[in-house]
Amino acid sequence: MTLHFQNQFGNEILVPEQSYLLNGDTLTIHRFKYYISHIQLIDEQGKKVKLPVQYYLIDAADSNSSMIQFNIPVGKYQSIQFLLGVDSTRNLSGVQSGELDPLHGMFWTWNSGYIMAKLEGSATSSQIAGKQFTYHIGGFRGNNNTTRVITLPFYVIDKCITIVADAKKWFDGPNELSISKEPICHSPGALAVRIANNYAYMFSILSK
């Protein structure tokens, strides 16, 4: 089975350095990256079938990163579940390798922990240098946890399933996020959690 993550901004395909409209504001996205792990399938009886734990870093700038392939036992599945982010164990176990190598720039060195997802760009409404906005969302402890369990129901089960990741939801999810008021998030805390509660809604399965 192949999972294909299709990065979008609203209804448009997200391509780094391209511009998108957001409520009268023009945004250029520089970076959009997030971790996916702990993939499980839920069969018709509601039983969870866990896949071997693997971490995937999806990067809008690298199309190879958006394809995840794995073998699944034959059966009928009603939904898929995965974790957006990196579980607390991996946050606390020292230096990791592979997709979790701190080399990928998804790790905070001064306050140990993974950046679960990041969205960077510039916007006409931004009031800071370079008209930038940078949202590095992380935090794995207690109330500051920014990992989110995502469950998506299947309508048709196919060999390849396309999951849309809509970066626009970071701004217009349940919590309003205004670039002019809050252009930066670089540490765990209340703002990171608010944004995480938004990105929890960014995924959907593309129906064909």
Place this chain on the structure above:
Amino acid sequence: MKYQKTIGVIIIIGVICCSWIAGSNYFKPTPVKFLVPKGWPEPLYDFKSNPLTKEGIELGRQLFYDTRLSKDGTISCGTCHQQFGGFNTYDHSLSHGYNNSLTTRNAPGLFNLAWHKEFMWDGGISHLDLQPLAPITAENEMAESLQNVITKLQAEKEYRRLFKAAFGDEKISTQKLTKAISQFVLTLVSSNSKYDRVMRGVDTFILPEKLGYKIFKKKCVSCHTEPMFTDFSYRNIGMPLDPFLKDVGRMKITNEPSDSLKFKVPSLRNVMRSFPYGHDGRFFSVMTVMEHYRKNMVPDPRTDPLLQNRLPLSNFEIGQLTAFLHTLTDSSFLRNPNFAAPGKGVSTTAPVDIHN
């Protein structure tokens, strides 16, 4: 006939073994046992995930003293962590980093790290292996990217050899780099001060030291707990916020207002050699720290309950306490040639001045 055959087989096996040993597949680093000083608690570092070996320690030592870990090739870990000061930055309130920048905190001494649960004054780093990533990438320290460090080292034949000897593979990765540095710094164990010898029953305190120890046990051990001389907790000792550095300490990590101005209790081992003091080096001498405890501190509701009424100390007590603190200096540690830069003897001369 039969014998000849057997001997022949043995010889062939022998030849195969020898060529295998001589060949590039042979990898057998020399294990090193981590010795826990008598009476000390079990270390917290997970040695199973990074077993100490002679080759790993040697590689770590090379890396610790290698300025190529910094962007402009001038700064190594050892630049800020100097052996004669117990691996602190001797005589500097703040350390000097890349391009004449300053760190925002005083570099603590490095020893007995296997017993630390968290690192940095605010405990922001959760694992010793993660520690090197912070100085390497910080703009005001070594200002280099991990990828560049790895590329630079990979290009050196000597490093490829050392990595292969330590980890069986010459391909350098973040994980191997940081594990090697951990191996070296884990060997920095300071457990042979006069205090330790007295505890082991092979030395005795002179009177002022003995009186000082008594006072210490009454007024200081609840935070500076033996045998580490820290309980590794975070405490607010009534040091007012520096208006320029605006360093709120532990609260930076937890976002809890109750953690405002809390900093990790520093060990007092080798303290007479590691001036200046405090998280931002604001205390020039142990005497100024004592004056802080008895007079200058500004207690507020978040200051530690033990210090709500400051910490009364008479001049006499300060004298005896100071005599006791001297017994925590571990000269064999400060002069151990195994901890010095490779190829160089231990610096016994006055510390270099890196101000200019």
